Amino acid sequence: MSNGGKGRNAPRGGDHGSGGRSRATGGQGSGGRGQGSGGRGQGAPGRGQESGQGTAGRAQSVPGRGQGSGGRGGAPGGPAGRGGAPRPHGGGGKRPGGRGGRPAKPVRDEARNVAYDLLRAVDERDAYANLLMPTLLRERRLSGRDAGLATELAYGTLRGLGTYDEIVAACSDRAPEDIDPPLLDAIRLGVHQLLKTRVPPHAAVGTTVDLVRLRVGVGASKYANAVLRKVSTRSLEQWLAIVAPDPAGDPVGHLAVVHSHPRWIVAALRDAVGGDFDETAALLAADNERPRVALVARPGRSSVEELTASGAEPAAYSPYGAYLPEGDPAAVLAVAESRAAVQDEASQLVALALTRVPLRGRDSRWLDMCAGPGGKAGLLDAIAIHGDLAGVPAASGGAGSAVPGGAVSAVSGGAAGPVAFAGRAHQVAAEVQYHRARLVWQTTREAAVVTADGTVPAWRPGAFDRVMLDAPCTGLGALRRRPEARWRRDPRSLPELGRLQRDLLVSAVDSVRPGGVVAYVTCSPHLAETVAVVGDILRRRDDVEALDARAYLPEVEGLGDGPYAQFWPHRHGTDAMFLALLRRR
Numbered sequence: 001m002s003n004g005g006k007g008r009n010a011p012r013g014g015d016h017g018s019g020g021r022s023r024a025t026g027g028q029g030s031g032g033r034g035q036g037s038g039g040r041g042q043g044a045p046g047r048g049q050e051s052g053q054g055t056a057g058r059a060q061s062v063p064g065r066g067q068g069s070g071g072r073g074g075a076p077g078g079p080a081g082r083g084g085a086p087r088p089h090g091g092g093g094k095r096p097g098g099r100g101g102r103p104a105k106p107v108r109d110e111a112r113n114v115a116y117d118l119l120r121a122v123d124e125r126d127a128y129a130n131l132l133m134p135t136l137l138r139e140r141r142l143s144g145r146d147a148g149l150a151t152e153l154a155y156g157t158l159r160g161l162g163t164y165d166e167i168v169a170a171c172s173d174r175a176p177e178d179i180d181p182p183l184l185d186a187i188r189l190g191v192h193q194l195l196k197t198r199v200p201p202h203a204a205v206g207t208t209v210d211l212v213r214l215r216v217g218v219g220a221s222k223y224a225n226a227v228l229r230k231v232s233t234r235s236l237e238q239w240l241a242i243v244a245p246d247p248a249g250d251p252v253g254h255l256a257v258v259h260s261h262p263r264w265i266v267a268a269l270r271d272a273v274g275g276d277f278d279e280t281a282a283l284l285a286a287d288n289e290r291p292r293v294a295l296v297a298r299p300g301r302s303s304v305e306e307l308t309a310s311g312a313e314p315a316a317y318s319p320y321g322a323y324l325p326e327g328d329p330a331a332v333l334a335v336a337e338s339r340a341a342v343q344d345e346a347s348q349l350v351a352l353a354l355t356r357v358p359l360r361g362r363d364s365r366w367l368d369m370c371a372g373p374g375g376k377a378g379l380l381d382a383i384a385i386h387g388d389l390a391g392v393p394a395a396s397g398g399a400g401s402a403v404p405g406g407a408v409s410a411v412s413g414g415a416a417g418p419v420a421f422a423g424r425a426h427q428v429a430a431e432v433q434y435h436r437a438r439l440v441w442q443t444t445r446e447a448a449v450v451t452a453d454g455t456v457p458a459w460r461p462g463a464f465d466r467v468m469l470d471a472p473c474t475g476l477g478a479l480r481r482r483p484e485a486r487w488r489r490d491p492r493s494l495p496e497l498g499r500l501q502r503d504l505l506v507s508a509v510d511s512v513r514p515g516g517v518v519a520y521v522t523c524s525p526h527l528a529e530t531v532a533v534v535g536d537i538l539r540r541r542d543d544v545e546a547l548d549a550r551a552y553l554p555e556v557e558g559l560g561d562g563p564y565a566q567f568w569p570h571r572h573g574t575d576a577m578f579l580a581l582l583r584r585r
């Protein structure tokens with residue numbers, strides 16, 4: 001993520017009319033395609049037949065290295081006074097040295113350096129924060145509270161930088177995009193501490209100034225000091241009242257600044273929740289919360305009881321779900337042994353819903369068409385073999401009452417409530433990327449994993465009874481999991497993704513036999529990726545009908561007006577997962 005990118009995406013701009021900005025003066029310049037292995041014509045390639053070549057490996061980001069970028073010229077003036085910065089951690093004591101005009105020796109604070117390195121790696125190398133952070137913590141030997149601090153500072157800064165850049169702009173004589181990226185990242189880290197943490201202001205400023213002196217340069221540290229001192233004069237709420245656009249004149253811009261999301265995402269989420277700005281605000285706020293770690297106990301292999309015995313709490317909706325309040329999920333034995341796994345509750349439920357649709361006739365061939373890295377395939381694998389051991393809750397939301405839009409008819413065969421699959425079925429798990437197919441293979445027991453392009457099926461038409469299509473998407477429903485993701489997503493990817501989603505859905509429908517069912521799932525609530533895609537196929541094909549997906553999730557309320565089911569972070573505490581259930585006539 002380049003700084004330019006952030007600047008483009010961050011919700012700032014003269015049209016916001018924030019007014020009243022006084023700035024510190026200061027001078028400082030500054031989806032590849034896999035190797036379709038083809039299965040065997042008949043749709044059930046044997047396990048271990050993935051044909052990809054080369055060594056598969058998890059994509060791993062290289063840990064960041066600090067780059068002292070050298071001091072940049074120009075001592076800032078501005079509102080900050082002179083004098084030594086306070087000690088890190090807000091001890092309140094005097095800084096060592098610093099008398100007689102010589103600046104005190106900067107103190108290196110490892111947690112903040114790790115947070116800073118993460119920000120730089122995200123900016124310079126497009127690193128994924130949640131993949132890189134564990135590596136950085138291990139390399140720097142940070143654990144316990146220090147590791148928690150480094151993580152909170154880095155993730156919080158990445159989430160909040162849209163808001164923080166507006167505030168920096170109000171406190172500086174330069175727009176954020178004109179500030180040298182290493183310096184800007186350090187300033188953002190300081191702003192986050194000042195406005196969103198309980199770090200005492202003098203410690204937030206002092207540790208950031210030290211960080212800049214060590215990692216960027218002495219001249220830059222004076223500039224950072226000036227900006228941060230100005231930021232420290234107001235609370236976050238006070239700053240928002242100054243820098244956020246008027247909600248009456250520009251409600252999207254207002255929410256974008258207050259909740260630190262790009263404007264286009266705010267607009268898309270507003271549309272997805274039906275235009276209600278209060279609900280949009282609740283959703284954006286939920287995106288800024290760190291999600292709890294959700295676990296799935298794969299039926300027949302583990303149980304919610306086993307997970308709760310390891311300290312987890314039972315999930316609200318999923319009969320196989322549990323939440324880990326703290327600690328490393330890998331330390332849970334069932335997870336370490338792949339009998340349980342980390343999986344969002346909505347991901348569990350959409351997979352479960354697919355298995356609950358009653359079928360007439362054969363029900364032994366299942367396909368997961370976009371399976372990598374294998375979350376849903378792992379749960380389907382267990383249900384296919386051991387059955388849905390939890391059963392279906394008694395309450396039912398009116399199964400069979402399909403009210404699809406457009407040219408869609410009601411569910412054939414009359415009302416058919418959810419059923420618990422009794423086992424047993426054989427799953428084929430296809431994935432276009434070889435290294436992701438390997439992950440599917442590692443997490444499933446009996447699924448036949450194949451590296452294949454779902455749009456060019458390696459199986460015969462109508463070969464399957466149930467098809468899971470968890471389509472590639474923008475991932476706007478999982479922003480809370482990936483702190484930097486909102487600044488990386490680009491609305492220009494939507495048309496191409498839309499084409500792929502439609503091609504995959506056509507292929508999924510062709511892959512299922514008459515009477516069989518397809519689950520179309522996205523981890524995005526964007527209407528262009530959800531109802532628009534499904535609506536197109538319903539209009540174009542008279543052999544497809546939509547079921548009321550909510551009826552197969554009777555334990556969950558608030559899934560929308562149907563016939564689709566839409567999960568929400570602010571309502572369900574899950575990712576914003578979309579589910580359509582389509583039956584082939």
Ligand SMILES: C[S@@+](CC[C@H](N)C(=O)[O-])C[C@H]1O[C@@H](n2cnc3c(N)ncnc32)[C@H](O)[C@@H]1O
Binds near residue numbers: 347369454473
């Ligand atoms: C949303 S992810 C699936 C997540 C997975 N179902 C899970 O629960 O872990 C979408 C996957 O589709 C794969 N993919 C993209 N294009 C594909 C294609 N043409 N055929 C098959 N898989 C594809 C991507 O590589 C990615 O792994």
